[in-house]
Amino acid sequence: MSExxxxxxxxxxxxVTRTRSLAxxxxxxxxxxxxxxxxxxxxxxxxxxAIRIQGIDPLSAYGAMATRAFGGWRAVGNTLKAATPLLLxxxxxxxxxxxxxxNVGQEGQLYIGALVAAIIASADLGTPGxxxxxxxxxxxxxxxxxxxxxxxxxxxxxxxNEIVTTLMSSYVAILAISWLVNGPLRPAGVAVGSxxxxxxxxxxxxxxxxxxxxxxxxxxxxxxxxAVVFNRTPLGYEWKILGHNAHTAxxxxxxxxxxxxxxxxxxxxxxxxxxxxxxxxxxxxxxEGLSPGLAYVGILVALIxxxxxxxxxxxxxxxxxxxxxxxxxxxxxxxxxxxxxxxQGLMILFVAAQVGLRSLIGRGPRGxx
Amino acid sequence: xxDSPALRVDGVTVEFGxxxxxxxxxxxxxAGEVYALVGENGAGKxxxxxxxxxxxxxxxxxxxxxGRPLPVGDTRAALQAGVGMVRQHHTLIPxxxxxxxxxxxxxxxxxxxxxxxxxxxLVAGLSSRxxxxxxxNAVVADLPVGLKQRVELLKVLSWDVRIVILDEPTAVxxxxxxxxxxxxxxxxxxxxxxxxxxxxxxxxxxxxxxRVGVLRAGRLVAESAIVETSIPELASRMxxxxxxxxxxxxxxxxxxxxxxxxxxxxxxxxxxxALRVTDADGKQCVDGVDLxxxxxxxxxxxGVEGNGQAEFMEAIAGIRDVASGRVSIGGTDVTGLDVEAxxxxxxxxxxxxxxxxxxxxxLSLRDNLILGFHREPRFRTGPFFRAEALRAFARGLxxxxxxxxxxxxxxxxxxxxxxxxxxxxARESTHDVPLVLVAQPTRGVDIxxxxxxxxxxxxxxxxGRAVLLVTSDLDEALALxxxxxxxxxxxxxxxxxxxxxxxxxxxxxxxxxxxx
Numbered sequence: 001m002s003e004x005x006x007x008x009x010x011x012x013x014x015x016v017t018r019t020r021s022l023a024x025x026x027x028x029x030x031x032x033x034x035x036x037x038x039x040x041x042x043x044x045x046x047x048x049x050a051i052r053i054q055g056i057d058p059l060s061a062y063g064a065m066a067t068r069a070f071g072g073w074r075a076v077g078n079t080l081k082a083a084t085p086l087l088l089x090x091x092x093x094x095x096x097x098x099x100x101x102x103n104v105g106q107e108g109q110l111y112i113g114a115l116v117a118a119i120i121a122s123a124d125l126g127t128p129g130x131x132x133x134x135x136x137x138x139x140x141x142x143x144x145x146x147x148x149x150x151x152x153x154x155x156x157x158x159x160x161n162e163i164v165t166t167l168m169s170s171y172v173a174i175l176a177i178s179w180l181v182n183g184p185l186r187p188a189g190v191a192v193g194s195x196x197x198x199x200x201x202x203x204x205x206x207x208x209x210x211x212x213x214x215x216x217x218x219x220x221x222x223x224x225x226x227a228v229v230f231n232r233t234p235l236g237y238e239w240k241i242l243g244h245n246a247h248t249a250x251x252x253x254x255x256x257x258x259x260x261x262x263x264x265x266x267x268x269x270x271x272x273x274x275x276x277x278x279x280x281x282x283x284x285x286x287x288e289g290l291s292p293g294l295a296y297v298g299i300l301v302a303l304i305x306x307x308x309x310x311x312x313x314x315x316x317x318x319x320x321x322x323x324x325x326x327x328x329x330x331x332x333x334x335x336x337x338x339x340x341x342x343x344q345g346l347m348i349l350f351v352a353a354q355v356g357l358r359s360l361i362g363r364g365p366r367g368x369x
Numbered sequence: 370x371x372d373s374p375a376l377r378v379d380g381v382t383v384e385f386g387x388x389x390x391x392x393x394x395x396x397x398x399x400a401g402e403v404y405a406l407v408g409e410n411g412a413g414k415x416x417x418x419x420x421x422x423x424x425x426x427x428x429x430x431x432x433x434x435x436g437r438p439l440p441v442g443d444t445r446a447a448l449q450a451g452v453g454m455v456r457q458h459h460t461l462i463p464x465x466x467x468x469x470x471x472x473x474x475x476x477x478x479x480x481x482x483x484x485x486x487x488x489x490x491l492v493a494g495l496s497s498r499x500x501x502x503x504x505x506n507a508v509v510a511d512l513p514v515g516l517k518q519r520v521e522l523l524k525v526l527s528w529d530v531r532i533v534i535l536d537e538p539t540a541v542x543x544x545x546x547x548x549x550x551x552x553x554x555x556x557x558x559x560x561x562x563x564x565x566x567x568x569x570x571x572x573x574x575x576x577x578x579x580r581v582g583v584l585r586a587g588r589l590v591a592e593s594a595i596v597e598t599s600i601p602e603l604a605s606r607m608x609x610x611x612x613x614x615x616x617x618x619x620x621x622x623x624x625x626x627x628x629x630x631x632x633x634x635x636x637x638x639x640x641x642x643a644l645r646v647t648d649a650d651g652k653q654c655v656d657g658v659d660l661x662x663x664x665x666x667x668x669x670x671x672g673v674e675g676n677g678q679a680e681f682m683e684a685i686a687g688i689r690d691v692a693s694g695r696v697s698i699g700g701t702d703v704t705g706l707d708v709e710a711x712x713x714x715x716x717x718x719x720x721x722x723x724x725x726x727x728x729x730x731x732l733s734l735r736d737n738l739i740l741g742f743h744r745e746p747r748f749r750t751g752p753f754f755r756a757e758a759l760r761a762f763a764r765g766l767x768x769x770x771x772x773x774x775x776x777x778x779x780x781x782x783x784x785x786x787x788x789x790x791x792x793x794x795a796r797e798s799t800h801d802v803p804l805v806l807v808a809q810p811t812r813g814v815d816i817x818x819x820x821x822x823x824x825x826x827x828x829x830x831x832x833g834r835a836v837l838l839v840t841s842d843l844d845e846a847l848a849l850x851x852x853x854x855x856x857x858x859x860x861x862x863x864x865x866x867x868x869x870x871x872x873x874x875x876x877x878x879x880x881x882x883x884x885x
Contacts, residue, residue, distance in 0.1 A: 232753045234743050241740065244729040251688060251718065251726040252740050253709035 035354050036304060036315065043346035050342055056333050068328020069321035075328075077211040081282060083320025085110065085291070087219040088274035089298025090316055091226050092267040094307035098230065099263040100243035101155070102163050105148065106271045106295035108170030112147050113140035113272025115177050117279045118286035119185070121198035129201030136202065137218075137276045144272020145265040147173060152264045156257040181288055193288035204281035215277040220313060222270055227309035239263060271295060297344065304351050319344055374436075375400040375563045376421070376452075376532050381430030383416050383587075390416040392587035393430070398580075400531070403554055403564045405574040405595075408584035408607055409787075409815035414567045417584065418534050421565070422454035423447035434532060445474070453525030454534040461520060463510035467503055468492040471524045495523050501553065514674050515546040522553070533557055535566040539573060540812065543673045543879045544843050544872075551577045569815065571600045572844075583607055608817055637661040638803045638835035639685070644694035646680045646859075654680045656859035657694070662835040662852075664803065667826060669838045669850035669867070673879055677859035678839045679721055682808050685837070686718045687711040699803050712741060717800040719793055721808035721839070723786075727793040730782030734774050737781045738763040738796050770795035771821055787818030794822050798829055805829055808839045823849060843875065857881045 048058035069079045089106045096103040120136040127135070151169055154160040182193040207214055230236040242249040242259050249256060274294070279286055301319055305311030326340030374397035383391040391413040398404045406414050419425035421432055426442035433439060440446045447453070461470045468488045477487040492505040501519050509517060518538065525533060535554070539547035554564045554577055568574050574581055575595060583591040583606040591606040639662040646655035655677045662668045670678050683689035685696055687708040696704050698715040712718070720726040728737050739759050742748065748758050763777055772791045774784055781789055790810065798805060807826060811819040826849055830836050840846050846853055847867060854864040855878035863870065863878035 228753070232756070234749070234752075234754070237736070237739075237743050237754070240732065240736070241729055244731055245725075247726045248729050248740070250708065251686070251720055253687075253707070253712040255707075255709060 032306065032311065033314075036311075036351070039304075039347050039350035039354065040318070042350045043343045046346050047339060047343045050339065051335055054335060056335055061329055061333055061335055064332040065322070065325030065329045067325075068332075069325035074211045075324065077206075077213065078324040078327075079317065079321045080216040081213050081320070082323040083316045084213070084215040084219045084277055084281075085274040085294045086298045086301050086319050087216075087313060087316035088222060088277070089271050089295040090301035090305065090312040091219075091222055091309060092269075092271035092274070092295075093299045093302035094230075094305075094309065094312060095226060095239070095270070096260075096263045096267045097302065098236075098243045098307050099239040099259055100246060101152070101260045101263055103148065103151065103166045103264060103267055104163055104299065105151065105166030105170040105173075106267070106298055107291065107293065108173030109144040109148055109268045109271035110275035110278075110291055110295045111174050111177050112275065113144045114275030114279045114290050115180070115195070115286050116140040116143045116272070117276035118195040118198060121202035121280055122196040122285065124199070129199070129203075132199070132202045133204060133280060136280060137273060140272045140276035141269040144275070145269040148264040148268025148271075149261060152257070152260045155260065177286075178288055181286060195286040197285040198280065202280065203284060204277065213277075213281045215281045218273070218277065219316075222273070223309040223313050226266075226270075230309065235259075235262065271298075274298070300344065300348050304347065374398060375402075375434065376565075377433045377436075378417075378421065379431045379433070381417065381420055381427045381432070383413070383420060383425060384428045389587050391420065391427070394584070394587075394589045395430075396582055396589060396592065398532075398563045398565065400561045400563055401558050402580065403558045403566070403578040405578035405581040406565065406567050406584060407569070407571065407574055407581060407603060409817060412584040412607075412815075413587040414584050415536055418454060418536055418565065418567060421447070421532070422452055422534055424454070448474075448525075448528045448530065451529070451531035452534070453528055453530035453532070454536065455518065455521045455525055455538060456536055461509045461517060461524075463508075465509060466505065467507050467509060467512075467520050467523075468505035470509055470520055471495070471505075471527050473524070475528070491527070492523065495527055499523070499526055499553070500556070514541045515543070518542070518550075530562070532563045532565065535564070537567050537569065537813070539568065539570060541674060541841060543841065544876050545880060546673075547573070569813075571603050574603070575600060604816060607815075636664055638664050638699055639837060640695075640697040641685065642695040642697075644681070644684060644696065645692040646677070646684045646689060647692045648680060653692075654859050655684065658859070658861055660854060660861065660864075662804070662837050664833050664835050665830055666852065667830045667836040667838055667850045668852045668854065669840060669846035670854050670856055671840060671843055671846045671875060671879065672856035674841055676856045678856045679808065681856070682718075682721070682806055682837070682839055686716065686720075686806055712800070712802075715802055716804040716806060717741075717797040717802050718806040719797045719808060719810055723789055723793055724782075728781050728789055731780055733778045734767070734772070734781050734784070734792060735760060735763040735777040737792055738766050740796060741800060742796075766792070766795040766799065770825070787814040790814050791818055791821055794825055798825055802834075804835045804837065806837050809841065810838070811840075811842065811845060843872065847872065855879055 044062065048062070051058045051061045068075055070076060089110060092106050092109065093103075117136040117140040120139050121132060125132055125135070147169065151160070151162050151165040154165050155162045178193060181195055185195050186193060187196045205214055206212060207217065230239070238249070238254050238259055241252070242254055242256055246256065249259075275291070278290060278294075283290060297319060298316075301315045302312055305315045322340045322343055326337040329335050329339065330337040376398045378394060378396045381391055381394050382389065394417060406417070408414050416425055420427045423439070423442055423444040423446060431438055432441075434450050434452060437450065439450055439452070462473070468485075468491070471492050472488045477484040477491060479487075489505040492503070495501075496503050496505070501523055503516065503519055503523065509520060512520070518541070522533075522535075538550055542550060551573060554566065558564050558579075566578070578595050580592065580594050581598065581603065582589055583603060585607060639660070641658060641660045644655055644658045645653060648654045658681060660668070670681070672678055680689055684691050687703070687706060687710075691704060694704070695702060698711070701715070703711050703715055724730055739748070739762065742762065743754075743759075748755055748762070760777060766772070767774065767777070770791045772784070772795065773788050781792060784792070794810065810822050810826070814822070823845075826836055826838070830851075838846065838849060850867045852865065853867050853870055853875065854861045855875055856862070857878060858881065862881070863874060
């Protein structure tokens with residue numbers, strides 16, 4: 001049996017074990033990227049059929065998409081702008097899912113952040129623009145975190161299923177905000193539900209000398225912080241234990257209520273930050289229907305990336321490119337921009353199919369005795 | 370007696386990916402024979418049995434029953450051909466009755482409907498024919514583990530099988546029920562059936578079987594008539610070392626050695642007073658237990674499973690709420706403290722179910738070894754882990770406890786049961802705390818792991834810790850403990866110094882036959 005034949009770990013020099021494990025990690029990462037690339041390719045192939053049915057040459061259509069997504073600084077700016085909310089809500093998904101708390105209320109958290117940021121950034125605080133931006137983002141983060149906390153209480157106190165409570169919390173938030181921006185908060189003379197425009201000084205600046213919004217920098221910084229917390233701190237370790245086996249966590253004396261609360265606060269905060277950046281850097285006021293389900297796409301991004309922050313950055317940029325590219329495609333050839341949803345949906349399907357494929361290809365069942 | 374083989378296994382090989390679990394095994398069994406299969410964990414015993422019973426598909430080789438080849442990987446065909454298996458982990462449906470479980474798959478019908486009454490009659494008939502009394506209308510969930518196993522056996526016998534396979538049938542049974550089961554096995558053989566069984570208990574192998582086969586690393590390395598071999602020889606074949614070294618693993622007269630090494634009655638570390646615990650259904654599962662465990666002492670709790678031992682341990686660990694009573698450790702009342710607070714300086718815990726509680730199977734060996742140590746300052750720089758310090762710590766445990774893994778980042782679930790248990794024992798016994806709770810530490814582990822674990826428990830006591838052990842293996846309790854308490858229906862029915870309590874009285878107390 002393998003355990004008898006395999007080298008005895010204790011007897012080997014420390015270096016060997018370490019190198020081996022690094023090689024294994026590298027191999028696993030390469031395999032993950034390979035699988036995602038395979039899913040993308042498969043999705044593009046099936047998408048090509050859909051495009052072909054409309055009588056358009058898929059290759060030139062995809063060419064137009066790629067140009068619109070990556071051809072020049074402006075295109076890159078659009079791709080990254082589209083990627084930013086997906087990245088942040090992806091992180092907001094990873095942190096709770098890792099801890100075994102299936103929060104799906106990201107969309108509502110994003111809306112709360114967007115509204116709070118819009119209210120603060122449109123008010124005259126008498127502060128410099130940069131300070132107003134910081135206050136708006138901080139307040140949005142706190143509001144989103146607070147909103148994400150109560151489903152944890154319901155779960156811990158009454159064992160209420162968090163998938164239901166968080167999903168409902170999203171509807172409550174979005175509909176309450178809809179009432180606010182159609183009622184008390186709507187400026188006079190505006191037809192659509194919205195807040196007043198934010199002050200020009202409070203617009204999120206571009207990265208100097210480029211057409212790239214600075215939102216992506218905030219999002220990538222958040223990804224780095226999450227990666228460090230996940231992999232380098234006791235908190236990230238305890239989230240992992242709790243997410244993998246709640247019984248072990250309880251037996252070892254970890255405190256699920258506290259861990260879930262921290263995860264939910266982080267999730268709510270980072271998703272609200274996504275909303276704030278949409279307002280401060282893209283829309284410049286809160287408009288009803290601000291997000292066409294961005295946070296749900298963020299959940300998918302996190303699932304595809306298997307909750308790894310680095311993976312989420314990559315997949316979010318990929319999805320941002322597909323979204324940005326699809327708009328160019330529509331303008332160039334008349335293929336509806338919804339093709340981006342088709343391709344992303346197919347990717348999810350193929351990624352989900354991989355779980356089954358991997359077990360078929362990779363290895364058979366494990367030996368018992 | 371008919372000499373044609375009732376069962377022939379011919380060149381069977383089973384590969385899981387690159388792993389060869391069973392390697393070209395051939396054997397033959399006669400009708401009327403009890404054949405025991407022994408070997409370490411991971412030697413391939415269960416896999417081989419699964420192939421014979423049609424649960425696992427072999428890569429190569431064939432099985433034939435009474436000269437007729439058996440289709441591979443088809444349990445139903447195997448049952449119809451007369452091969453049935455009683456599995457180590459029960460496969461009954463807990464919410465259904467005994468009769469429903471037994472007839473499942475070949476239910477008596479009236480028209481298109483299930484015939485409940487005839488099912489009950491069939492089961493009553495089987496029960497009296499094989500002298501295995503059971504109430505056909507009892508709900509399986511309400512039965513004690515020994516009776517559940519009886520249902521499993523009747524379920525297999527209901528197919529009128531000629532070959533009965535049992536996988537570690539006595540592992541969960543108290544001594545008297547185990548010996549009764551061995552009688553039943555002999556009875557089945559006397560009727561001309563073939564009984565194949567897997568066991569880690571060499572004593573019972575020698576007492577019940579006609580022949581024995583030894584599997585090591587998937588190969589059948591020895592086969593012999595039972596009268597021509599001995600326990601030390603079997604043990605040495607299992608671990609592949611000479612008989613003298615194997616003697617050490619068998620721990621002959623370990624108990625006497627441990628007791629003589631005892632440093633006199635120490636001060637009480639654990640003091641439990643009038644502890645009552647109520648389970649989720651409102652049943653009083655621990656009913657007023659008083660128990661002290663002194664420093665330097667191993668106290669063993671024995672009893673038939675389900676008499677409150679598991680709940681008692683969980684209550685001390687803080688995982689389960691107590692209804693009333695007091696738990697003190699080192700003079701401090703910890704009754705109101707949660708698990709985290711109790712583990713901080715009071716106790717460590719080797720839990721009963723290692724895969725359910727003790728380990729995260731999908732996480733790495735390193736992640737599992739550092740659990741509980743991960744907040745210590747020596748492993749951190751500010752808020753951040755010192756990854757090298759954690760690895761060095763984990764590597765130290767791997768070396769000290771002989772945990773066999775390919776690398777520290779290997780998911781612990783890929784290791785054998787014995788190695789997972791060694792890892793948990795390593796982790797928990799390294800905590801600097803006065804009390805160590807240990808539940809079923811060697812269930813299902815091979816003798817080599819058992820030896821490591823027993824040695825470690827003795828070291829802990831010798832170093833002045835108090836060790837509270839729950840085990841359903843009476844031999845283990847007698848070998849390790851200074852004192853024994855027998856649990857029956859949530860109470861201690863018998864307690865005292867191990868050397869003064871006789872095995873017979875313990876057996877009586879376990880079955881509730883002993884008055885207090």
